[in-house]
Amino acid sequence: MTKTMKHLASGTALALTVSLTAGAALAQDAPSLIYSDTVAAADPRSAVLDEGFAGCLGDAFAFEPYHGATxxxxxxxxxxxxxxxxxxxNLAIFDFYNQVPETSILGTAYLFRDVDHMRTVYDSDVLDELVAMMEExxxxxxxxxPYIGTRHVNIRGDREVMTPADLEGIKLRMPxxxxxQFxxxxxxANPTPMAFTEVYTALQTGAIDGQDNPLPTDKSMKFYEVTDQIILTGHRMSNNVFAVSQSKWDSLxxxxxxxxxxxxxxFENDxxxxxxxxxxxxxxFFEGEGLKVYAPDTAAFRxxxxxVYKASKFAEDWPEGLLEKINEL
Incomplete structure (x- = not known):
């Protein structure tokens, strides 16, 4: 090998060493993001997070998700x-109530007319003050x-449910x-608090009569195997609060x-x-699995x-005029 070739080889080796060292340093410098979710790892929604969101972050963060409330x-x-x-x-809006009672308005059933109305509200500025209050x-x-689906009532048995009165005595699992519970x-219904991971077995054994969740959740959790009907109440256009701790945010x-x-x-779009x-x-799909799927008297439910909500203590905490602004959009 000539002197020149030795010099080039040495330079190449040095450049490779510097590159590898820099890459390792970057990997070490990538801030960690420890994430928790109640959704099971096998649920397709987890893939939207693990592949889409994490893929978007790339090497800029060390994203570490934990699924199924593990x-x-x-x-x-x-x-x-x-x-x-x-x-x-990915927090539920009800998680904020004890610390920010004003957020109870966003957990109100039938607050939004449909998904488009919900998206219009969240994309507008009418919630800016409430969100700032939540953060502070x-x-x-x-x-x-992120929108996670419209919640419907899913029960065992053949009782026809057309109005709220028809749910009397039904043991309905709620988080x-x-x-x-409200x-x-x-x-x-008669709400029964229960962890999400226990719902399938409780339905199977008859410990509860039903549960409420969006249709994709009913499928992914196989609730259709242990229930007989889905009443398309559409009582909540559900979205979560995808959030990071302020201390982590400030460290970035x-x-x-x-x-x-x-x-x-x-991630919200995906x-x-x-x-x-x-x-x-x-x-x-559910009808093919033998379930009865039907719409109740939605106006009666709404x-x-x-x-009930307007007469409750929750309404006392709603920011003045916010309900009207939401309805106007």
């Missing part, structure tokens, strides 16, 4: 974020509001928490914050596209449930 118990994610034990979560009081940064009562560079926000926006596509196809 890291943090359902309903305790917000507290875990505030204590520094968790960086990110809970010390989290709201990134997006734990005052807001969720929703079950407003629908006319402006470039990292921009990347995280852009990927959260993309999740809505997936869920809406599933909802459009699933009625025929009038009754909104009346």
């Amino acid at each position: 890291l943090v118990k359902q309903g305790t994610e917000l507290t875990a974020m505030q204590r520094g034990n968790l960086d990110m979560a 009081k809970t010390n989290i940064k709201v990134l997006a509001f 734990g928490g005052e807001g969720w 929703l079950g009562e407003a629908l006319g 560079t402006p470039e990292q914050q921009e990347t995280l926000q852009a990927c959260a926006d993309q 999740m809505a596209e997936y869920v809406i596509g599933q909802e459009n196809d699933l009625v025929s 009038d009754h449930v909104l009346g």
Whole structure:
């Protein structure tokens, strides 16, 4: 080997060493994002997160998702974020009630006319003050509001449910928490608090008579195997609060914050596209599995449930004029 060739080889080796060292340093510098979700790892919605959101983040972050409430118990994610034990979560709006009572308006059944109305509200500026209040009081940064589906009542047995009165005595599983339990009562049922991971077995054994969830969840969790009918109540156009702890957000560079926000926006879009596509196809699937799927008297449900909410203590906390602004959009 000539002297020149030796010099080139040495230079190449040095450049490779520097490159590898720089790459390792970048990997070490990538901030971690520990994330918790109640949705099972096998659920297709988890793939939207694990592949879409994580793929968008790329090497800029070390994203570490925990599914099926394996890291943090359902309903305790917000507290875990505030204590520094968790960086990110897809929070339910009811998780905020104890600390920000004003958020109860966003958990109101039949608040939105349809998915387009819900999206219009969240894309407008009418919620800006409420979101700012949420962030200030809970010390989290709201990134997006991903749509996770329209909730319907799903029960065992052949009782026909056309009005809230027809749900009397039905043991309807609802997540734990005052807001969720009140929703079950407003629908006319007997709400029973239960962890999401226990619902299938409880339906199978008859410990509960039914549950409420979006159609994609009914399929992914195989609730159709242990129930007989789905009543298309459409009582909640559900979205979660995709958020990061404020302390984690503040620790990021402006470039990292921009990347995280852009990927959260993309996750919101991807999740809505997936869920809406599933909802459009699933009625025929459930009917093929032998379930009775039908629409009740939706006007009767809406009038009754909104009346119960407006007369409740929750309405006392609603920001003045916000309901009217939402209805006007």
